[in-house]
Amino acid sequence: MTDLASRRFSHLFTTPVLVHQWTDAEELNRNLAAIIIKNESESTGEQRSNAGGWHSTGDFERWAGQPGHELIRGIGEAVNAATRACYELYKGRDPIRWRSTIWANVNRRGNYNRGHIQPNVQWSGVYYVDEVDSDDADPGSGLLVLQHPNVAVMMGFFAGLNPDHHAFRPRAGMIIVFPSYLAHDVQPYGGERPRISIAFNAKRELLP
Ligand SMILES: [Fe+2]
Numbered sequence: 001m002t003d004l005a006s007r008r009f010s011h012l013f014t015t016p017v018l019v020h021q022w023t024d025a026e027e028l029n030r031n032l033a034a035i036i037i038k039n040e041s042e043s044t045g046e047q048r049s050n051a052g053g054w055h056s057t058g059d060f061e062r063w064a065g066q067p068g069h070e071l072i073r074g075i076g077e078a079v080n081a082a083t084r085a086c087y088e089l090y091k092g093r094d095p096i097r098w099r100s101t102i103w104a105n106v107n108r109r110g111n112y113n114r115g116h117i118q119p120n121v122q123w124s125g126v127y128y129v130d131e132v133d134s135d136d137a138d139p140g141s142g143l144l145v146l147q148h149p150n151v152a153v154m155m156g157f158f159a160g161l162n163p164d165h166h167a168f169r170p171r172a173g174m175i176i177v178f179p180s181y182l183a184h185d186v187q188p189y190g191g192e193r194p195r196i197s198i199a200f201n202a203k204r205e206l207l208p
Pocket residue numbers: 049116117118124184199
């Protein structure tokens with residue numbers, strides 16, 4: 001047998017995740033925060049994965065005004081960038097048409113979101129209008145947690161050596177786009193300032 005110098009090693013079945021930090025979004029975030037807090041005071045919202053906190057209705061585009069539309073354009077660009085990064089096939093072709101559902105979340109002290117997946121869509125994601133309170137001493141406070149998509153990895157394949165999740169600390173202006181099949185949750189928040197985010201699902205629109 002020859003040695004393994006010419007071996008090939010592949011990581012198959014990787015998970016595509018896009019993370020981008022907009023550094024010019026301060027004014028946009030201020031405006032979005034004001035619109036969201038106003039809508040929170042006028043609407044009971046919906047009960048979904050949120051344990052406490054406020055989850056708006058999924059019609060962000062109807063009530064978020066011009067700042068909302070600016071963000072929606074950014075979300076569209078991020079979703080298309082994530083898709084292009086995955087699929088060479090789509091490069092240079094007409095962009096995919098997406099049907100999106102977008103909603104806002106306000107988590108205050110003690111609020112969190114239970115683990116869930118978003119069914120029957122391709123991409124899910126979140127944009128952070130405000131970051132978690134830096135005065136909050138708990139490093140786990142308000143983190144977004146994406147779970148490993150293969151639970152068997154945690155049980156048997158070098159158990160304990162492979163990360164079974166990845167956690168993200170919200171920063172204002174940050175967007176994260178991930179496949180909707182990834183289970184995710186939001187850790188209990190302990191800060192004073194509201195943790196404000198805008199979440200979305202993007203479903204590929206089928207051509208007639
Ligand atoms: Fe979600």
